[in-house]
Amino acid sequence: MSQDDQIYRNLQIHLNKMPIGFPPSETGTDIKVLKAFFTSDEALLATFLDYNPISLRKIHQRAKNLGMTMEQVEQELDSMVQKKIIYVDVNPQTGKKFYGNLPYAIGFFETHINRLTKEMAEAFDEYNLPFIKEFLGEKTGLPQMRTVPINASITHENNVMSYDNARDILENVEGPYAVAPCVCVQAREIIGKKCEHDMIERCMVNSQSYIDSGDAREITKAEAVEILQKAEEKGLVIQPTNNKATGGFCLCCGCCCGILSNGKLLEKPAELFATNYYSEVDDEECTGCRTCEEVCPMDAITVNEVSHINLERCIGCGVCVSKCPSEAIHLRDKEEKIVPPEDGADLIAKITKKKLELNQ
Structure with missing residues (x-):
């Protein structure tokens, strides 16, 4: 060496x-x-x-x-x-x-x-799979991000806390509101892998430093809600940081997002993603149209006359629920709910403590 x-x-x-x-x-x-x-x-x-x-x-x-x-x-x-x-x-x-x-x-x-080189983008593309289990907290049970359902998939039957509701997250942010381009999309496009969705600005942050550096564009709360609505309509997955005091979230696609595209390669991604929901199909209402199969970012759905959801792969994003033309899929609450850490510092403290325990 x-x-x-x-x-x-x-x-x-x-x-x-x-x-x-x-x-x-x-x-x-x-x-x-x-x-x-x-x-x-x-x-x-x-x-x-x-x-x-x-x-x-x-x-x-x-x-x-x-x-x-x-x-x-x-x-x-x-x-x-x-x-x-x-x-x-x-x-x-x-x-x-x-x-x-x-x-x-x-x-x-x-x-x-906005400043990735081709060398950086290629390295990102190649290293993602080895890194994904660390990012998702395979050993600690504490991933950096979590998945919350899109608003159109939520009904009065769901017990949704404010930290699991993207609109509540936006409402609770004091500001400033800002949106940045998705660095995952930028990396993929640099190496010739174009995103399937025509929406580059999809990282919601409340960081003055991002605005000052030019990495993010300052927006109003109304504009933030509009961007969220647009992302939901396109079938993007909402992933805030894994804490109650999160100030923003990523609006992610299965083709470019390092978390989703590599999490999808795992045998049982639902075991690592922090989510409080899963999707369920009503066999009587399902027409077998395959829409849900096509939009699922985790390849969790197969169709044999009617749709079947593999709960070991479903991350409860709600995309299939909102896209089902026959309204045959419903979002269900998991029996054991995951309560995220209070804030970013609490998340890091819990991860550190867990790693120390594992190394003893």
Whole structure:
């Protein structure tokens, strides 16, 4: 192994210790990802950071064997912040800087909206399957995202909490409202795999920093609801971050979304997706038209005279319910409901605690 390859392997091992890890790939696509985003010098310096931000002075002490002055370390770190492969917190009173590692996703992949290279896009496409089980919390039971049903699939018979209702999520956001292009769609289109849906702006965020950087476009609450409605009509899946205080969500397609397209390759995706619902077919009403089979993002439906839903694959997105012309499919509540963590910090704390327990 070359010296550079060892540097990237060390960074992979380092990132894999974070709450959202970066697992190795048998084919080496994990290293391909890191090489696409980090130079070897950046990769080396990144191994001296933590998930939680630490001071410039502490990083300089850790990296003393590199022979760099504190000013040189700061300059390199600031360059990495500009590239959006690490992050910085600045104390508003003292001006002191604290730098931290970003995970791969949700992290330094998503920060490259509108600036992906072909090398990055190819690495994303190849590494997704090895990464998906980590993203979905196979070991911890705590995925980063969850699936909520589209509004048209919900009836008065469903017990829907506000954190499972996309419109309530929008209503509870204080703002600002913003929408960004889907980075998964951008990555796929760069490598010649065009999205089946003509809707590029589909990531809803309430982040001023995304607006300031030009990565997202500020919109009104009414515009946000309109975008959500359009996505539901197109059969996109609503996936907010896995916490009650989520400030936004992704509107995802089965052809491009890294979560859906790779989750679909799993034998039993329903075991890993955080969802409180499933679809059920009324055999008496079903005409066997195959509409549901065509729109299901998880290949959970087969048709033999009437539709049959594989509950080990159904993630309760409600797309089939809204598209059924004979209204033969209904959304049902799962007996055991999943209550998401309170906020993003609570989610990370729970993931960290679970991983520590598993490693004992």
